[in-house]
Amino acid sequence: MARQHTDQDELIRTMCELGSDVLANQKMQSLRNYRQHGDVSRYEHSLSVCYWALVIARAMRVRVDERSMVRGALLHDFFMYEWNDPNARRPLHGFTHAGEALKNASEVFELNAIERDVIKKHMFPMNITPPRYRETVFVTLADKWSATLEVIRTARQRRIVRMCRMVGLM
Ligand SMILES: [Fe+2]
Ligand SMILES: [Fe+2]
Numbered sequence: 001m002a003r004q005h006t007d008q009d010e011l012i013r014t015m016c017e018l019g020s021d022v023l024a025n026q027k028m029q030s031l032r033n034y035r036q037h038g039d040v041s042r043y044e045h046s047l048s049v050c051y052w053a054l055v056i057a058r059a060m061r062v063r064v065d066e067r068s069m070v071r072g073a074l075l076h077d078f079f080m081y082e083w084n085d086p087n088a089r090r091p092l093h094g095f096t097h098a099g100e101a102l103k104n105a106s107e108v109f110e111l112n113a114i115e116r117d118v119i120k121k122h123m124f125p126m127n128i129t130p131p132r133y134r135e136t137v138f139v140t141l142a143d144k145w146s147a148t149l150e151v152i153r154t155a156r157q158r159r160i161v162r163m164c165r166m167v168g169l170m
Pocket of ligand 1: 097122
């Protein structure tokens with residue numbers, strides 16, 4: 001158990017270091033104001049996806065550009081509206097928000113090819129263009145996994161959210 005917590009600490013520190021400029025950005029911070037699933041904010045969801053992408057990548061023991069994967073994961077849902085507001089009438093949200101996130105993120109950050117691919121294709125297979133990089137595959141899997149945990153509200157997911165709060169991330 002202690003080992004597991006040490007690993008979680010280390011992953012969260014990695015997120016902090018590699019994503020520091022993204023996390024410090026005001027627009028990124030504004031994602032705290034939007035709900036993603038249940039009582040989880042989009043900011044919390046983005047951090048959680050980043051965390052799980054690192055977990056998956058390390059479990060697979062393959063080389064990844066962790067900095068690009070972290071930045072892409074943090075920015076994968078970089079859009080500023082309530083997607084689940086019934087009055088907003090956004091029936092195509094599932095198909096369009098990745099493109100909108102990429103547009104928004106490109107206006108604020110200098111993005112490399114991996115980061116752009118992660119953001120643009122994280123909704124695969126709903127958006128049918130397949131990922132080009134393994135970093136995108138891991139973020140895509142982490143997004144679905146994290147969303148599932150947020151919806152069913154697991155204790156483990158809550159612990160990860162709490163740990164991120166403790167290091168001042170959320
Ligand atoms: Fe998304
Ligand atoms: Fe997401």
